[in-house]
Amino acid sequence: MPAIILIGLQWGDEGKGKITDFYASRADCVARFQGGNNAGHTVIVNGKKYKFHLMPSGVIQGKEVVIGNGVVLDPSVLLEEIEMLRREGIEPSLRISDRTNVIMPYHRILDGAEENLLGDKKIGTTGRGIGPCYADKISRFGIRMGDLIDEQALREKLERVVPIKQAMIDAFNAGEKLNAEKIFREYAEYGRRLKKYVTDTTLYVNSLLDEDKTVLFEGAQGCMLDIDFGTYPYTTSSHPVAGGASTGTGVGPKRFDKVVGVLKAYTTRVGEGPMPTELKDAVGGHLVEKGKEYGTTTGRKRRCGWLDLVAARYACRINYVDEIA
Numbered sequence: 001m002p003a004i005i006l007i008g009l010q011w012g013d014e015g016k017g018k019i020t021d022f023y024a025s026r027a028d029c030v031a032r033f034q035g036g037n038n039a040g041h042t043v044i045v046n047g048k049k050y051k052f053h054l055m056p057s058g059v060i061q062g063k064e065v066v067i068g069n070g071v072v073l074d075p076s077v078l079l080e081e082i083e084m085l086r087r088e089g090i091e092p093s094l095r096i097s098d099r100t101n102v103i104m105p106y107h108r109i110l111d112g113a114e115e116n117l118l119g120d121k122k123i124g125t126t127g128r129g130i131g132p133c134y135a136d137k138i139s140r141f142g143i144r145m146g147d148l149i150d151e152q153a154l155r156e157k158l159e160r161v162v163p164i165k166q167a168m169i170d171a172f173n174a175g176e177k178l179n180a181e182k183i184f185r186e187y188a189e190y191g192r193r194l195k196k197y198v199t200d201t202t203l204y205v206n207s208l209l210d211e212d213k214t215v216l217f218e219g220a221q222g223c224m225l226d227i228d229f230g231t232y233p234y235t236t237s238s239h240p241v242a243g244g245a246s247t248g249t250g251v252g253p254k255r256f257d258k259v260v261g262v263l264k265a266y267t268t269r270v271g272e273g274p275m276p277t278e279l280k281d282a283v284g285g286h287l288v289e290k291g292k293e294y295g296t297t298t299g300r301k302r303r304c305g306w307l308d309l310v311a312a313r314y315a316c317r318i319n320y321v322d323e324i325a
Helices: 016-024 057-061 075-087 105-121 130-139 151-171 180-197 201-210 282-290 309-319
Strands: 003-008 029-032 041-045 048-052 064-067 093-097 215-218 258-262 267-269 303-305
Touching: 003 016, 016 041, 016 057, 016 215, 016 258, 029 057, 029 201, 041 057, 048 057, 057 064, 057 215, 064 201, 075 180, 093 180, 093 201, 105 130, 105 151, 151 180, 201 215, 258 309, 282 303
Parallel strands: 003 215, 003 258, 029 064, 029 215, 064 093
Antiparallel strands: 041 048, 267 303
């Protein structure tokens, strides 16, 4: 089975990190296809716990890892993860798509400002700039990794985009002033440090499949948070469904051989939005404590409830899963 998609069938936090680690042991490459550092995967190897927000989980096993074009990337977070791995004696064999959009300082400012204005209707985002970065991607204001490693292109894009973002920040009354030159210097340095990893990952991943190598396509969050198929508007900004693996890596849909869905024996979610089986009593509290249900990314206590089989059946339908783990 050379091309395997692994996704969550609930609202995230199903234990995908553990299952990814299991499948990664049999894979040649692990490719992340959506989300950003709003995701959190915990992997335990030889009694040591590793927490990743961007780096594909297979890196611990020395696998080739890819961050695809469907991801939005905070360079500072990725560099922290690379340094953490190096301290453990692991040099990641990493490739980043030149088409991957970059989270900029104004994305984080706007994320917080928008949530504040929503008041009691807030989405419950992580505040890491994920949604505004995806919004810029669709609005064609995005800065991509290919721009980050080209200083002239980066400067020209910032000169065009920063005034627009400042006007938005002022409209939200967020009280922040952007400094285009400061942003340029910071992100040009990120580009210099990450340049060796940036490449055409569509060519690389498809070449592996041409050679009959096994590639594991790793999703973040869960399909009930999908921007189209989740509990909109209380969703993430990307496509953590099986279809997202194709658009998020540039691999044609006919090349995939198996879809594995990860399902927990009870239901959890972080943030706002509907959760029909939520338990707000002592039983729910028991699940929180026994399951250690605190977010890897935010540290927020997860909402817990009974297994929602209606939602699980829906998730299996829209992902057409072959196996449930």
